[in-house]
Amino acid sequence: MQDYDLFVIGAGSGGVRCARIAAQNGARVGIAERRHWGGTCVNLGCVPKKLMVYAAETGRMIEDAPAFGWDVQRPSSFDWYGFLAAKDREIERLNGIYVSMLEKAGIDLYTGDARLLDANTLEIGPSVLAPEAPVQRIRAKKIVLATGSTPVRLDIPGAELAITSDELFHLPERPQKVAIIGSGYIGVEFAGILAGMGSQVDLFYRQPLPLRGFDEEVRAHLKELIDLHGITQHPGTTPVRLEDIGGGKAVRLVMDDGESYEVDAVIMATGRRAAVDSLGLEAVGVTMEKGHVVAGIDGKTNIPSIYAIGDIRDQYNLTPTAIAEGHMLAEQLFNPQGRTWSFETLPKAVFFSSPVGVVGLSEEEAAKDHDLVIYTSQFTPMRQTLPKRAGKVLMKLVVDRHSDVVLGAHMVGPDAPEIIQMLAIAVTAKLTKKQLDQTVALHPSTAEEFVTMRSPTRMVDRH
Structure with missing residues (x-):
């Protein structure tokens, strides 16, 4: 029987951050993972998906290259197997980094399925990653559930x-x-x-x-x-x-x-659902709602010794929020500093071929409580002019009519996620449209449009 100050179930982005920060603040910490060190993001989500996005984007760049003077021929087919092999090598490298980070922090690592026996005791047994793992029993003053989520299929024949x-x-x-x-x-x-x-x-x-x-x-x-x-x-x-x-x-x-x-x-x-099937939550009495664990932004469940962070709570379901939740929880438990993140101005991105980046309120959300001034702009980005690639950029600012505060920024087009990350600072800081207007444009760039939009597109009264 091993005893810990904190034990984390799930070594994804949120779980790993929580474990590391707790260990750095003097706690004795253990962590268990059943399938992938690094969790969904590293193995079956953000990282491999973004590598795939780059692969698809490279094909379009090759296609556009002759318009910029390059004598190239687009390959007749995409080497799927070669790409997957390269992707898997990178994922394996990242898995090793996660394990190394945890070990260097002095955290005990367990590979296997973890199941709660009571509010302070859990059992770790064989899993997909470790089918021969022995059954081990663990006691911990605090237990963190960070098992993330898993994809769901429609309930239809076939x-x-x-x-x-x-x-x-x-x-x-x-x-x-x-x-x-x-x-x-x-x-x-x-x-x-x-x-x-x-x-x-x-x-x-x-x-x-x-x-x-x-x-x-x-x-x-x-x-x-x-x-x-x-x-x-x-x-x-x-x-x-x-x-x-x-x-x-x-x-x-x-x-x-x-x-x-x-x-x-x-x-x-x-869609996805919380990965809770084998955790034994019902037997311990952890409150569940529609298949996910009920917990506040502070991670507290109805059981004083048990906490939940990340997708298992089914609130934000994004890697950066899971990391922030894990960090805040570890400090809250072992070294309170009052650190917070602004979840209300959470930037989001959709990595489509023409990516989407947004932060703050949509026009529809903002109009519930604010009279608005809406600024929009659509134009062909310079990169697309020579190859004559179709598709315009959309940029949009949602502004409170009375305070002039920028409530939301939205973009569809090349580099949208990178640009919106910087606009997220402005929205979080409650900067005004006038302050954006006072910012000198960086020319030529797509991003400059956010500080050069002068004429309102329309006024919207609150609903």
């Missing part, structure tokens, strides 16, 4: 024939024809990735516009850009079943409008 983002990262071959169900972050991003690599992509979603929850003007603009990237959209549609038509090598997707589509693969990008 759903087992579909894959999720987890399997997509390890397909032996790139599907030539693919259907993607869902138009949230994951669906839109993989539509752009696969189309950029040469696949024929059909994107199906129930809403009239992609990216539910984003600013309506951003959604409408993105829908136009998705078409320009050669992706066929099917808004307002719902799948009813999948059928195996090729002995496991082809799938027929049948929709509610009676149409059917024969593809090499169906990807369900239909």
